[in-house]
Amino acid sequence: MAVKIKTRYGDIDISNEVIATVVGGAATDIYGIVGMASKNQIRDNVNDILKRENFSRGVVVRQQDDQIVVNIYIIISYGVKLSEVGRNVQDKVKYNLQSMLGIKAKSVNIFVQGVKVTEDLD
Numbered sequence: 001m002a003v004k005i006k007t008r009y010g011d012i013d014i015s016n017e018v019i020a021t022v023v024g025g026a027a028t029d030i031y032g033i034v035g036m037a038s039k040n041q042i043r044d045n046v047n048d049i050l051k052r053e054n055f056s057r058g059v060v061v062r063q064q065d066d067q068i069v070v071n072i073y074i075i076i077s078y079g080v081k082l083s084e085v086g087r088n089v090q091d092k093v094k095y096n097l098q099s100m101l102g103i104k105a106k107s108v109n110i111f112v113q114g115v116k117v118t119e120d121l122d
Contacts, residue, residue: 003063003103014101019068020056026096027072030088032080037073037113067106068097075114086110 002013024036036058060071070093076085090108097103 003061003068005066005102014103016059016061017056019061019070019097019101019103020059022096022100023059023061023070023072023093026092027074027089030085030092032077032085033089034075034077034116034118037075039071039073039111064106067104069107069109070097070105071109071111073111073113075116076112078115078117082112086112 002015003019005012005014027033028035038057039060058073062069072089072093074089076082089110093108094105097105
């Protein structure tokens with residue numbers, strides 16, 4: 001399934017894999033995010049952090065009218081404030097979707113799938 005955008009010049013189809021790469025890249029740039037997680041950890045039998053080429057397994061995109069709804073499944077660092085990290089992810093994902101793809105996100109939903117203790121915490 002692709003997101004379809006109508007312009008005065010014609011139609012634009014953007015695949016979910018492209019959107020997932022933009023969303024995953026934006027999310028993993030935020031301080032406190034260890035990485036992306038699979039949306040179906042039990043079915044995929046994956047409890048690991050997804051690599052860049054598998055971001056589509058951790059992002060769900062649905063289109064509603066001319067906007068999209070994005071669900072992001074993440075793993076965060078132990079000791080960070082969940083609400084701040086979540087808000088930062090939402091802001092950056094909305095900004096990147098608008099600036100890179102010209103898509104407005106109606107909502108960006110964050111699902112924390114795990115917490116990982118990292119070595120660099122004081």
